[in-house]
Amino acid sequence: MTQPITRRTFVAASAAGVALAASGAALTGCAGSPAVDTAHAAEVVNTQCTACPKQCSYAAYTVDGSIDKVVGNATDPHAAGTLCARGYGMATAATSADRITSPLRRTDSGTFEAIPWDEALNEIGRGLADIRADKGGTALAAITDGTSTADWYMRRLMSALGSPNTYVNATTASASVASGLAQATGFTAFEVDYARTKMVVILGASTVEVPDPGTVAALEEARAAGARIVMVDSRMPAAASLATEWLPVRSGTDLALVLALARGIIERGAAAGAEASMAGLDEWKTALADYTPAWAAAVTGLGADVIETLAGDMAQAAPQACIDLSWMALFGGSYGNTGELARAVALTNTLLGCWNIPGGAYLAAPVKEWAEVSVAPLPVEAADVTAETYPLAQGGSPAYALRLASEGGISGLILVDANVEAEYPDPDYVRKAVESCPLTVAITPEMTETARSCRYVLPEKVWAESAQLPTVTGAVSPVLNVSSQVIEPAVEDARSVAEIACGLGQAADVADAFDFDVATAAAEMCEACGCSYEGAAAVGTTSLEPMAAEAIVWPTASGQVECASAACAAAGYTPTPTWVEPTVTPDALGFGYYRLTTGNQAVQAATRTVNAAPLAAIAEQYGLDSLWMNAEAAEEAGVAEGDKVIIENEYASAPVRVHVTELIEPATLYLAAHYGVEDGEQTQADGLGVRQARFVAFGLEPGYGAPLLQETMVKVGKAGA
Structure with missing residues (x-):
């Protein structure tokens, strides 16, 4: 069956398109007009959005120290001169009412107490050093959101402590994609x-x-x-x-x-x-x-x-x-x-x-020259602790690292803007894994479910409050983006990831690893790309040359694209790609079961975007947290548009409003990711929707180590029936 796209079917498909169109009105103060430019003596600083891994470059117009409007950089192929709703919404992050204002330490009773920075850094640093001395560097790990500064500094901190275990939480949903591509081509994207x-x-x-x-x-x-x-x-x-x-x-x-x-x-x-x-x-x-x-x-x-x-x-x-x-x-x-x-x-x-x-x-190839700059992460002889169980995982398996934390294989865990308890299957299992790890640190601007389970919570500056390391994005039209500090920190006691990493390095007796600052590192990285830091910062986005077809060198063992993989065969797959059944199927369970799928929306890309006030308002106004259900299946179940239904399986049960539509196949339900906040201090998102991950067992894809977020079945019944 195929269905052509018409305006009628599109409008019927989702309110998300309407919401995105309405986002400009919802985000007054972030979007501007030419009249604004002449009405204010604005300062303009180039920076980037962090709502998703694309990290679009934009110019921030500030008036009296506050962001007045943002304009996407026309040179950035992803921004294309504007921003999406998420970008406008996240531009308000600095002024969120939910910012953490001081370092916190969880007490034996489960509550948090405020402590000075020196005390927090010294306790955490000594804890990292003690774990390294007792169990070796491989007992330490970090999971970051993948943004440039967080990833770079945490990798250097971990490598200085003898640990290769630094993982990117932002790519968890596509970890198997990157790993499968790498098995065939040597490239990950x-x-x-x-x-x-x-x-x-x-x-x-x-x-x-x-x-x-x-x-x-x-x-x-x-x-x-x-x-x-x-x-x-x-x-x-x-x-x-x-x-x-x-x-x-x-x-x-x-x-x-x-x-x-x-x-x-x-x-x-x-x-x-x-x-x-x-x-x-x-x-x-x-x-x-x-x-x-x-x-x-x-x-x-x-x-x-x-x-x-x-x-x-x-x-x-x-x-x-x-x-x-x-x-x-x-x-x-x-x-x-x-x-x-x-x-x-x-x-x-x-x-x-x-x-x-x-x-x-x-x-898309990584910038090889960045591995050669003097401030690059240090070499580590030890192997990633997740590699033996999940040998196909490119960059390791952060989900399995959490299992190791639960089982004692990892004793020290730092999480930078990684709300794993909200984004991985079986939040209760993940919470217990974090709580059972002896030393856990959350670096975050706002309290999250994961932060609440950690021993220490350190208040982080949002992206616009400090200068950042550059990024290279894109493959068709690759660009180098540089982010400068836009505004003074709205939270006086917050620190940047770079400042926190340096402080932890000093307290853990590896201060020599951080004998540079962000500007020095950024300058080296820009020079490796053939431009100056000052020049790149002035324009925000600098175009780079794409890789020509004739210049491709396949980084595989054979030097060719490999149809057969010995590594895949060793991990239990056939040497060449063949049919593999999904882990669970509706037919195997009988009538009344549906696969509960998830995914992002035009206004949401992570748990942190849900708690952005303008984006939360859009979601609530247009019912974007509703459950999608096929019209024929709904009729059989006696369910109508807007009804409150109960979705349940052996893991969870919850009420949710239903959106009945012909635009989903009959055996599938859809519930958008990131809703269902379970921490009362995320006040903007509180009360929005249901957490899809609650209905999923903590299972990982064999060999690849990615969470199986879509491998779950549920039943649906009308509430009160």
Whole structure:
């Protein structure tokens, strides 16, 4: 079944589009007009948004020390001269009523007491040093939000203490995607050249459901030029307005579709030169033989003719055609087969010959020169403690690190803007894991569920309150972004992550690791990219050259794209990507069970965005925390639009308002991520929605170590029935 996108179906799809359009009015004071420029003597400082990993660059206009408005940097391909609703909402973070005002220490009774910074840093630093002396550096770990300064400084602190265990919480939802791509190509991410594509198949809507303005503009440009934009998802999201058609696939079966497409593309002949770059292709061809369109149709619920036509059209559009596996991947990902899906996507794109070709998909490579600057994280001989159990996980498994904290394998844990208790499956298990770890530290501007479970809570400056290390983002049009301090700290006793890391290093007797400041490190990093720190800061965004197709060197053992992976075989998978069942399926449990899926929204990307006052107001006004349910399934259950229903399984039970729609496949329910705040001090988000993670067991994808957020089944009943 395929469904073309029309204005009527889009408007019916979700109130999120309406909410996003309304966000300018909801965020008065952050959006401005030319009249504002002349009415105020504003100072302009370049910085970045931290609402999502895209980190769009923008100019902050300040008047009398406060942010008056923000304007997206036109040079940044993600910002494209504006910001999304989240960006405007997060610009108010400094003035949040929920800011923590002093370091806190949890008492034996479970309450918190305020303590001086020197006392907090000395106690934590001595604790880190004692754990290192007693159990070795590998008993220490850090989980950060992945923003440049937090990741860089925490990696250096951990490495100075002899620990390789630094993980990025922001990529947890797409950890298997990065790892599967790496098994095939050696690269961990790619970006579609939407503006010039002829055809793109988008697996999961998060690519545009969390829309940076540049992506939206590029998709609009592509559609206007006649490109075919196919969205594959179990529900039609608001972002489907940018597509030409929607394929309502059964949740967790994207892999079956990709295997059938790969088979069809091979039948029609791979792009010129593609096969020469692929090692083990004959082995994969043999494995693909049984994955016919008819087979994939039975698995996915799509028509065999639709799948057959899709494969033919992609082959014809190549190399300006590709499959896009969402960067957050919550819709297409977080299943028991996501890592293998990513491998299959990487190989299929290689067959299409689209890598780093205009209109294709551009591989994103790390800035190698940054590893050589004098302030880079120090080398560590020890291996990541999660690698033995989850050997396929690129960058390690932060979720498994929490299990190790629960079991005693990790004794010291620092969490920087990582609200793991709210974002990982089974919040009670995660809470107990954090509480059972002897030394836990939360670095955060606001109290969160995770912070409340830690021994120490340190008040952090928000991004705009201090200078930051630069970032390099994008692959089609890569840029270097530099963030300067915009405003003075609204909380006098807050400190930056860099200041906190330096203080902990001194207290833990590794002060020599921090004989530099942010400006020195930023200058070295900018120079490694071929520009000066001062010049880059003045413009905010500096364009870099994309990697040319002929310059690609595959960082794999064979030096080619690898269709067969010995590491995957050792981890229990077949050497080449083949069909892997989702961990649970509705059919196995019988009538009345639905898969409870989750994902981001146009106005939400993390738990911290939920507690931004303007964004919380949008969510409440438009009912964005409602449960999506298929109209036919709702009728069978006696449920109508707006009813309060009870969703339940063996893990949790909760009431929630239901949104009845034809735009979700019958066996799937959808509940947006990040709602259901359970800490009373997050006052903006308190009372909004239900936490989807409460209905999920703490399970991890074999080999890859990513949380299985979508692998859960629930029943639905009308409240009071």
